[in-house]
Amino acid sequence: MARKKQIIVPIVILAAGVLAFVGFSAMKKPPEEKAEVDNTPIVAVEQITVESMQLTVKSHGIVMPKYETRLVSQISGEIVELSEAFVRGGFVKKGQLLARIDPSDYEAALLDAQANHASSLASLETERAKSKVAETEWKRITHSAPTELSLRKPQLAQELAHVKSAKATILRAQRNLERTEIRAPYDAMIESRHVGLGSFVTVGSDIGKVLGTAIAEVRLPVADNQLKFLIDQGQQAQVQLSGTFSGTQRFWSAHVARNEGVVDNKSRMGYLVAEIKDPYGLNESKTELRFGSYVNAAIFGIEVAQASVIPNYLISDGRIALLNDESKLHFAEVEIIRQDGANSIISNGLSTGDRMITSALDYPINGMALALPKDEEQTPEQSVVDTQIASIQE
Known part of the structure; x- marks a missing residue:
């Protein structure tokens, strides 16, 4: 009996192990199949x-x-009159009076010069009369040719010189009065x-300084290698100036008036000079461009x-x-x-519609396959159709 147990028990244990192995094997799931990965660069x-x-x-x-x-x-003389417009920042017209120097002495000098001129004219006429009398008397006395001295020609020339000198004095006095x-x-x-009212000025005294408002200039430095992009090296080229006025970006039109024709020995730049008419807008309504502005x-x-950037x-x-x-x-x-x-x-080398690759590629090889992001794979025609379908459904 004991011998039968020794034989049966191992068999039962072995059978139970086989059954357990079969059961666990049935419970095990087969490995899932993985989808193929697309390694095409996007x-x-x-x-x-x-x-x-x-x-x-570009310049500045x-x-x-x-x-x-x-x-x-x-x-x-003494400054006896000042114009109200003769102040810093004031605008004046051509010929407008700015200041007046006391003219009294110069008016008197003009009167004196005119009087001397009149006296010289009278002396000239007297001498002419004497010359004619001398010529008549000489013909009555002798039939020989008279000398210049006997006809008083030197005296007549002297009086004529006095008249010219007096006339020059008048012109000088008139000019000084002006x-x-x-x-x-x-x-x-x-x-x-x-100067101020009551100031005394002498010849050469500094009265002030005026700036012409008809035309403004801007010297524009340009490198020599940039001139090849300009027509005729920029002569008469149109220029757009930009700057800030009252906190706002403004633009002004100008044109190149001349090329200075030299190269600066420090900056090694050439200079084009652009002109702007009526920069302060005095004759037409426009944004003023002030002297001293940086543009x-x-x-x-x-x-x-055919060009592309x-x-x-x-x-x-x-x-x-390109793709x-x-x-x-x-x-x-x-x-x-x-x-x-x-x-x-x-x-x-390029045409409109070419697709330029803007993302970096580690190892770009001509002819390698590439892919676009899914949202870019649709053609423009498909996008239009999808949009129309969506609008109809709404």
């Missing part, structure tokens, strides 16, 4: 636009008057005044028929990465005509 693209473009050259400068004049006294009035040489703004300038230059970081060795119609990488050789800050201007 890139972002941007459509290129090619169009005509007018190149500009300070607005200054084309004409400025320091007024000085040409005679001596100089008692300090007038504006042109339409101007007063920059400074250095930026865009000088309009040559036109490029591309960021510099997307250009490598003169090539740009072609087969969603593959394609490198396009481009011609760079100008670098402008962070961008380059391309004149050849």
